[in-house]
Amino acid sequence: MNNHLLAEVTREEVQLATFQLGATKVPGLDGFNGLFYHSHWDIIQDDVFTTVQNFFITGVLPADINRTSICLIPKVPNPERISQQLGNVPDFETIAALLWQIWKARNHVIFRHHFTQPDQLVDSALALAHLHITVQNPHLQQQPKTGKKSPNPNTTWLPPVQGMIKVNIDGAFPIAENLGVISSIIRDHKGSLLRGFTKSVPATSALATEIQALLYTLKDLLQQGKHHSDLIIETDCIILVEAINHERLPPWECRALLSECEAILPSFSNMKVQHCRRSANALAD
Structure with missing residues (x-):
């Protein structure tokens, strides 16, 4: 069996494989289908055999052989979605x-x-x-059917008005580890993702992690030159929102981090930090 697999390819094997090509199958970029190879085998057989033989010897296949062209055939007039062109894709x-x-x-x-x-x-x-x-x-949005409740706007992410940017932040703090994880997602009024990041940070509490999510987001926005943009920052941590808006005094161990945030906030022309439900913050969660 091993000797058979290692044996050199023969002209008969190449010819047999060539004549198994579908005669009217879709041609390659050169426009030649199986019928061309069948009809002109006596002329092209040497070139075909040499190409196949070189592949088995060198292991290198000319790149043009595997090139192909894909044409999307719309399933409906004026398609707007890929699924309308490719069916179940x-x-x-x-x-x-x-x-x-x-x-x-x-x-x-x-x-x-x-x-x-x-x-x-x-x-x-x-x-x-x-x-x-x-x-x-x-x-593309469909009206809710009769008898069914409309979705609660407080439980889903809502885009900002045109011209504004919304940033969703979140922090996670695993118990028994002095390490937290923060994430930040920036989107425009169309819901398009503009930027995002995730980062591990040293932390001693869940609130300290949430504050660092805000801190690193503010620094990132400054670095991106967004300080003159109209911004909304959303978090599902109500304590952070109330603390940054001076409605609540944060725990003493978090005041240094919060002071860092407050020192950066004046750099922004129009920024609002607000609370959202966790379900509306799912992308950053």
């Missing part, structure tokens, strides 16, 4: 949302030791993709 937003949820689930395992069920991960990705699509294409 998911939209880019769905693929991107699924990859994002997988990445988040990986971080949850590493930093929180929390495992996400695969079906929950997929459901979250589909919901996120649907939100992104409807935000970017309001005309």
Whole structure:
């Protein structure tokens, strides 16, 4: 068996494989289909055999041989979504949302030791993709059916008005470890992702982690030259919002971090820090 696999390829084998090509199958970029090779075999057989033989000797296949051209055939007039062209193929937003949820689930395992069920991960990705699509294409939104409740705007992420930027921040603090994880997601009025980051930070409490999420976000916005932009920062930590708006006195161990944030805030022309429900902060969670 081994000798048979290591034997040199023969002309008969190459010819047999060539004549198994579908005669009318889609041609390559050169426009030649199987019928061309069948009809002109007596002329091209030496070139074909030499190319195949060189591959088995060198292991190198000319790049042009595997090049192809893909043409999308619309399933409906004036398609607006990839799924309207390729049938059951998911939209880019769905693929991107699924990859994002997988990445988040990986971080949850590493930093929180929390495992996400695969079906929950997929459901979250589909919901996120649907939100992104409807935000970017309001005309695609369907009116709620009679008898069904409209979605509660307080439980889903709402885009800012045109011209504004919304930043969602979050922090996670695993108990028994002096290490927290922060994340920040920046989006525009269309729901398009402008920037995002995640970072491990030293922390002694959940609140200290949440404050550092705000601190590093402020620094990042300054670095990106966003200090003159109209900004909204959302967090699901009500204590942080009340402390930064001077409605509550933070614990003494967090006051130094909060003072750092307060020292940076005057650098921004128009910024608002507000609370949102955790479900509306899901992308940064």
